[in-house]
Amino acid sequence: MTMEAYRYEDGSITYPGHPIGPDGSEPVETIDLSEYTAKVVTWTTSTATPPGVREPNTLAIVEFDVSEASDDASSSRTQSGDDGEPVRALGQVTTDDVETGDTVRPVHVEELREPGAGIREPESQEWDGYRFEPV
Amino acid sequence: MERVAIIGASMTQFGKREEWIRELLAEAGLACLEDAGVDPADVEHLYVSNMASGEFEGQSGVVNALVHDLDAIPAYTQRVDQTSSSGGAGIYAAWQSVASGASDMTLLVGGEKMTHRTTAEATDVIASLTHPVEYKHGVTLPSFAGLTARHYLERFDAPRESLAKVAVKNHENGVDNPKAQFQKEIDLETAMESPIVADPLRLYDFCPITDGSAALMFCPESVAREYTDEYVVIAGVDGATDTHVVHEREDPTIMGGVVESGEGAYEMSGYGPDDIDVAELHDMFTILEFLQMEGLGFAEHGEAWKLVEEGYTERDTGELPINTSGGLKSKGHPLGASGVAQAVEIYEQLMGEAGPRQVGADVGLTCNVGGFGNCVITTIMEAAR
Numbered sequence: 378m379t380m381e382a383y384r385y386e387d388g389s390i391t392y393p394g395h396p397i398g399p400d401g402s403e404p405v406e407t408i409d410l411s412e413y414t415a416k417v418v419t420w421t422t423s424t425a426t427p428p429g430v431r432e433p434n435t436l437a438i439v440e441f442d443v444s445e446a447s448d449d450a451s452s453s454r455t456q457s458g459d460d461g462e463p464v465r466a467l468g469q470v471t472t473d474d475v476e477t478g479d480t481v482r483p484v485h486v487e488e489l490r491e492p493g494a495g496i497r498e499p500e501s502q503e504w505d506g507y508r509f510e511p512v
Numbered sequence: 513m514e515r516v517a518i519i520g521a522s523m524t525q526f527g528k529r530e531e532w533i534r535e536l537l538a539e540a541g542l543a544c545l546e547d548a549g550v551d552p553a554d555v556e557h558l559y560v561s562n563m564a565s566g567e568f569e570g571q572s573g574v575v576n577a578l579v580h581d582l583d584a585i586p587a588y589t590q591r592v593d594q595t596s597s598s599g600g601a602g603i604y605a606a607w608q609s610v611a612s613g614a615s616d617m618t619l620l621v622g623g624e625k626m627t628h629r630t631t632a633e634a635t636d637v638i639a640s641l642t643h644p645v646e647y648k649h650g651v652t653l654p655s656f657a658g659l660t661a662r663h664y665l666e667r668f669d670a671p672r673e674s675l676a677k678v679a680v681k682n683h684e685n686g687v688d689n690p691k692a693q694f695q696k697e698i699d700l701e702t703a704m705e706s707p708i709v710a711d712p713l714r715l716y717d718f719c720p721i722t723d724g725s726a727a728l729m730f731c732p733e734s735v736a737r738e739y740t741d742e743y744v745v746i747a748g749v750d751g752a753t754d755t756h757v758v759h760e761r762e763d764p765t766i767m768g769g770v771v772e773s774g775e776g777a778y779e780m781s782g783y784g785p786d787d788i789d790v791a792e793l794h795d796m797f798t799i800l801e802f803l804q805m806e807g808l809g810f811a812e813h814g815e816a817w818k819l820v821e822e823g824y825t826e827r828d829t830g831e832l833p834i835n836t837s838g839g840l841k842s843k844g845h846p847l848g849a850s851g852v853a854q855a856v857e858i859y860e861q862l863m864g865e866a867g868p869r870q871v872g873a874d875v876g877l878t879c880n881v882g883g884f885g886n887c888v889i890t891t892i893m894e895a896a897r
Contacts, residue, residue, distance in 0.1 A: 436659065467649060490648060495639075503644075
């Protein structure tokens with residue numbers, strides 16, 4: 378299981394990936410964001426949740442700062458500093474004890490919401506994924 | 513190109529209604545025909561703005577049903593679904609149908625039937641418009657609002673009370689709208705102490721779930737003069753689309769669709785933000801009123817809250833009254849009807865028919881937002897005097 382983002386020819390990265398990137402070009406590689414940490418841009422705790430969703434549901438938009446791809450598998454996968462490419466993601470947070478600016482890491486969970494409870498066709502998407510855990 | 517006129521308008525009672533979607537649409541459609549003085553047989557195009565009658569009620573084919581119910585056969589008909597901005601998109605479609613010369617009489621009816629569903633079910637129907645990478649986390653439109661509101665308040669050092677003041681203002685306006693879902697004032701303390709829905713936003717920062725319908729009649733200006741001496745014209749209209757994935761936007765406090773559609777509508781009309789006398793903005797959540805004020809040029813980025821604090825948007829004393837109808841916040845938000853109902857309010861303001869809500873206005877603007885800024889339609893209307 379990965380948290381797959383796409384990098385495009387101009388260096389920009391999106392999560393999720395799209396067939397055509399922001400610069401109009403096709404993606405050139407995938408990046409597993411689950412190997413990186415991120416900063417919380419903003420967060421909320423939702424108390425009015427849809428069927429099959431935990432209540433309350435704390436959510437955050439986080440920003441990863443992804444360094445250039447490296448052939449060295451042992452190279453750092455933490456935030457790379459000023460030369461990194463920002464990419465954002467939204468997801469559940471493992472706790473309601475979170476603040477803007479906190480550093481978080483993705484933690485895999487088998488089920489983010491009950492597949493059969495909502496309006497969407499259960500087989501139309503994957504229901505596992507990553508929550509963000511403050512570190 | 514001949515200008516497109518609006519010669520009739522109607523709106524049903526908004527709120528919890530016993531009627532189903534077919535009946536709601538027919539109620540507004542018949543009232544609009546009567547208001548415009550148009551025979552159903554003279555309707556050439558009939559658009560229905562509706563987001564989710566299939567999902568909410570299991571009723572599809574509402575367009576055919578409405579043409580039949582109104583005895584407008586054989587008018588061409590089409591459903592317009594652009595989620596919460598279906599109404600605005602319907603205005604754009606109706607304008608196109610007349611401006612292109614394809615129709616000399618176009619009826620637009622927007623409506624939604626929602627209240628028979630639980631809040632959780634209705635929330636999920638609406639949330640299904642989101643991208644799967646967001647939906648599977650249980651994201652809802654209110655949670656997007658909470659995320660954005662926190663970012664806005666922290667970044668611009670705006671007081672939490674400024675959002676509550678939007679709710680207080682729009683509820684106060686709704687008191688004078690007999691068709692509004694809520695005709696009840698609230699005070700700042702009530703808004704600030706109401707239950708949390710999506711922290712930092714509370715119950716009174718959100719619009720209700722609503723049943724209702726609204727309608728407008730469009731025709732070329734030359735045809736309008738055959739029916740009436742007083743009418744309204746579409747001075748400018750434009751639509752734009754932003755990212756499907758909300759978190760991909762570079763700046764969470766800027767809705768690109770609002771900016772783009774606003775610029776298009778201003779350019780087409782020749783008017784600018786300073787020319788607008790009254791506006792109906794899509795206050796599905798209080799924070800959206802700030803974002804639209806800034807995206808449309810009524811306020812600098814990050815400073816709309818200051819104008820609200822100063823009373824700039826108050827109906828009776830402000831320089832730019834916003835949401836004189838009560839807005840979605842107080843009037844209600846039957847998805848497909850809302851954009852149409854916004855224009856009904858501006859139509860009544862420009863025609864001098866708004867009763868106790870009347871402000872002095874020659875030019876008005878509506879901004880109808882779908883999703884969380886995913887699709888936006890901005891329309892500028894002016895009185896033909």
